[in-house]
Amino acid sequence: MEYQNSMKISFMSKSQNEAFARVAVAAFVSQLDPTVEEISEIKTAVSEAVTNAVIHGYEDMEGEIFLSCTIKDNLVEITISDKGKGIEDVSRAREPLYTSKPELERSGMGFTVMEAFMDEVEVESVKGTGTTVIMRKRLTSI
């Protein structure tokens, strides 16, 4: 019988909640006794996805961001979604250094960081409807 657990939260699309979201996921995942490095990677990836939802999904307007995390044995799956404007061209958005908002001093490295720090990153986006990012990581600590 495999171990399972899950949690779900939603919060307003405010930049203050970027820290809240990554700390909430880190606290939930800590039951798997991850390494410092694994926790740091997960926090960074969550921060990138939530920041995208705040800046690009809702363009700093009010909206709701949904975050869920499931654990199956040592596999962590994190889903972050918004009901914002969606991404016009997902493969372009995933290119390193591409940013649709260069005026904001954004690096365009968000998806690259998520991909580097997680095992798998899936992006589903429909223009005008929203974006969902699903990230998976198998922890080595157990």
Next chain:
Amino acid sequence: MNVSYFVKRENLIVRIIGEIDHHSSEMIREKIEREYVRQNVKNIIFDFSDINFMDSSGIGVIMGRYKSVRERGGKLGVYSVNPQIDRVFQLSGLYKNKIINPYSSLEEAISNI
């Protein structure tokens, strides 16, 4: 989040205490830019010893400051970067492209920048 500075020779040393994400990066950027404009220095050296989290928003801050120092013929340096943040720096090619140079200490940064 706290940003403090001091000047040593031609360098503005910037010490950031806290976390660098999208939320904090806007304030950090404004503070550093204001101080750099005020001071008659060329280079900016970041003390990263009290930063325990940074995502790609920090890369945006560094790239923006690179533009500022280049206008004065200056360079960027950083020291005491923890291994996790170092990976974000490496991923983004900031070291490889000589946008910022990593050092192990303030002394090393000042003598080699």
